[in-house]
Amino acid sequence: MAHLLMVESWVGAMSRLLPRAIREGGHEFTFLTRDLHHYLRTAPEGTAHPLLGARHVLTADTNDPATLLPYVERLHSALGFDGVLTSCDYYLPTVARIAARLRLPGPSPEAVDSACRKDATRQLLAAAGVPGPRFAVCADRSEAAAAAAEIGYPLVLKPVDLCAGMFVRRVDDEAELTRAYRALDGFPVNARGQRRAPLVLLEELLHGPEVSVETVTFDGSTQVIGVTDKSIGGAPAFIETGHMFPAELPAGDTAAAQEMAVRAIDALGLDGVVAHTEIKLTPDGPRLVEVNPRPAGNRITELIRHVTGIDAAAACVDVARGQRPDLRTRETGLRSAAIGFLVPRTAGVLEGIDGGDRVTAAQGVLELQLAEPGTAVKEAGSNNAYLGHVMAGDADGPAARRRVEALLAELRVRVVNR
DSSP states (O other): OOEEEEEOOOSSTHHHHHHHHHHHTTOEEEEEESOHHHHHTTSOTTSOOGGGGSSEEEEOOTTOHHHHHHHHHHHHHHHOOSEEEOSOGGGHHHHHHHHHHHTOSOOOHHHHHHHHOHHHHHHHHHHTTOOOOOEEEESSHHHHHHHHHHHOSSEEEEETTOOTTTTOEEEOSHHHHHHHHHHHHTOOBOTTSOBOOSOEEEEEOOOSOEEEEEEEEETTEEEEEEEEEEEEESTTBOEEEEEEESOOOOHHHHHHHHHHHHHHHHHHTOOSEEEEEEEEEETTEEEEEEEESSOOTTTHHHHHHHHHOOOHHHHHHHHHTTOOOOOOOOOOSOSEEEEEEOOOSSOEEEEEEEOHHHHHHSTTEEEEEEOOTTOEEOOOOSTTOOOEEEEEEESSSSOHHHHHHHHHTTOEEEEEOO
C-alpha cells in the first residue's frame, strides 16, 4: 500500500475521482490545503467531502513554496510519502517542486512550469517547430495594441496563467481589446489567491473544430488513450458546451492530432504525466492550443472510462508512484459517450429546471445533474458557470453526442430576477 500526498484539488469531478482511484488501488493519501473551508463549502449538504477521507488532513500555506517545501520535507520524514499529486492546475508546479525536493517520481519542475504558462508553451513549441497560431506576449495595453495591428484582427486574448477559459476572449477591434484588458485588470489574483503574471497572450483566431488528445507519458514514452471532440459556445468567450469520446473524425485527422500532441509533450520535456492536449483542426492542418499536464477535466475522464475502461485518474496515481499504468482497453458495452452542459443565458436566480424526469428515463442516459432552485446564476464567461449536465452513451457507434443534444433540448431553465 502506497501513501500519497495530495496538495490541493479542484472541487469538481476530479475531487472525487482522484480519491476514488487512490482507494481502488489499495492506497491512502494525506491531503494538504491552505483553506479547508474551500472544500467543506462545496460538499453536498449532509455529506462529507471525498477529500476528507484522507488518512490525514493538514493545513499549510500551499501558496508559499519557501515555507511549504521545508514543511513537506518534515512531513515526509514522519509519514513517508510514495508520491505527490494534485488535480488543480494552479498547484501543478508546486507538486513538481515537492517531488523533486523529496526525490519522488514526477515531471521536471521546469517542464511543468513551461506547460502551465501559456506564453512559455507558445515560445518553446514555436522554437521546436510545432505548428500553432501567430502570437505575441504583451506586458501592457500599448504593447498589445501594437501586436494586434501586426498580427491582424480577429484575435484571441488569453491571460498566461489562468484556467477554465477564464478571461479568454475573442477581440475583433481595438475597442474590444481594451474592454478585454480592463476586465482582466480587475482580477489581479487567481481563484486560489495567487498573484497573476502581468502578461497576456495575443493569438490569431484559429478556425476549425477543436479536439483534445488524452495521453500518458511514462519513462520517456507517450501512449495515446484517444481523442475527444468538443463544442465551444458563449462568444466572445470560449466556453466548452460539450464533449464526446472518441471524437468522430476522419482517420487522418485523428492521426495528425495524436502526432502533434506527442510532439508537443516531447518538446516541453514532460515525462511522468497524464496530459490533456488541446488542438484546433484548421484547414491548414492541426494547430496546438495548449498542453495541460494533468488528466482531462470537465468529465472527459469519465467519458473515457465509460467507453474504454481506462481510468485516467488511476493512471495519474500510478505515475505519481513511479509505476507504469495499465492502459489496456476493456469491453464496456459502449462505443461512444458524450456530455452536454447547461450554459446559462441570463443572470438572476434559478427558479427551476423542467424536464429532468423525461431525461432521466431516456435510453442511454448515464448521468443527469442539475443545479438546485435558488442557485445564483451569473452570465457565463468561463467553464465555471454551468447549471448542470447530461451524460449519455451509445452502444452501437458515435451517436452519443446527438443523443445528448436531443436530451439537453428537453430541459427548460427558468431564471428570474429578484
